[in-house]
Amino acid sequence: MPDFVNRDAVKNRQGPSCPYPPVKTDPEPRPSRRLHGKTGPGDPLMIRAFAISAFAALGLLSAASATQATDFTLEGYFSGKTTARGSFSAINGVKRGFDVDLFGRWNGTRLLLREDFRYDDGVRDRKTWTFIKTGPGRYTGTREDVIGETVVRIEGKVARFTYLVLLDPADPSSKVRFFDTMRLNPDGTVENKALVTKYGFPVALTRVDFRRE
Numbered sequence: 001m002p003d004f005v006n007r008d009a010v011k012n013r014q015g016p017s018c019p020y021p022p023v024k025t026d027p028e029p030r031p032s033r034r035l036h037g038k039t040g041p042g043d044p045l046m047i048r049a050f051a052i053s054a055f056a057a058l059g060l061l062s063a064a065s066a067t068q069a070t071d072f073t074l075e076g077y078f079s080g081k082t083t084a085r086g087s088f089s090a091i092n093g094v095k096r097g098f099d100v101d102l103f104g105r106w107n108g109t110r111l112l113l114r115e116d117f118r119y120d121d122g123v124r125d126r127k128t129w130t131f132i133k134t135g136p137g138r139y140t141g142t143r144e145d146v147i148g149e150t151v152v153r154i155e156g157k158v159a160r161f162t163y164l165v166l167l168d169p170a171d172p173s174s175k176v177r178f179f180d181t182m183r184l185n186p187d188g189t190v191e192n193k194a195l196v197t198k199y200g201f202p203v204a205l206t207r208v209d210f211r212r213e
Helices: 042-069 075-079
Strands: 080-090 095-106 110-119 125-135 140-143 150-153 158-166 177-186 192-199 201-212
Touching: 075 080, 075 095, 075 110, 075 125, 075 201, 177 201
Parallel strands: none
Antiparallel strands: 080 095, 080 201, 095 110, 110 125, 125 140, 140 150, 150 158, 158 177, 177 192, 192 201
């Protein structure tokens, strides 16, 4: 911004008792065209204002992109390879640990998620989830041992869903319900805790910690 010099305007009045001739004063300085006049595209202040506005808009877009990038999505986290360590604890004292190798494939609307389980007692198992994205933060999911389908709802970094599992295909009474809560942590891991119920009563707890490869 240019500097201005303040000048005191001297007013002299010719009166009968004034023995001196009037003193000429400098004309009042004209206002700067740069500040008060019309500006054109090449004016430095116009360029500076445009640059500030552009950087401000860029900052808002970057902040919005960063916020969206931190939101939890199934396809964003489980596409490709993921590993996990989990445990199952029943109310009768039975505990079982396991490792999981996961591989997800996303085609734009569907996530095919294969889970290969290795239990500490040597048992191996494979399950495959199919998740269909129905809207922002909304999915339907099916698995070979799940009765019907589940609905996944994600708010921010937390996903919640419930589903009915038939543990033994030969025993119709072996149905239990899982209530899952998945949370994306600041360190990039996903923590999945599930309450398992039978006939509406809690029978077990599971916890699985996922980590991207």
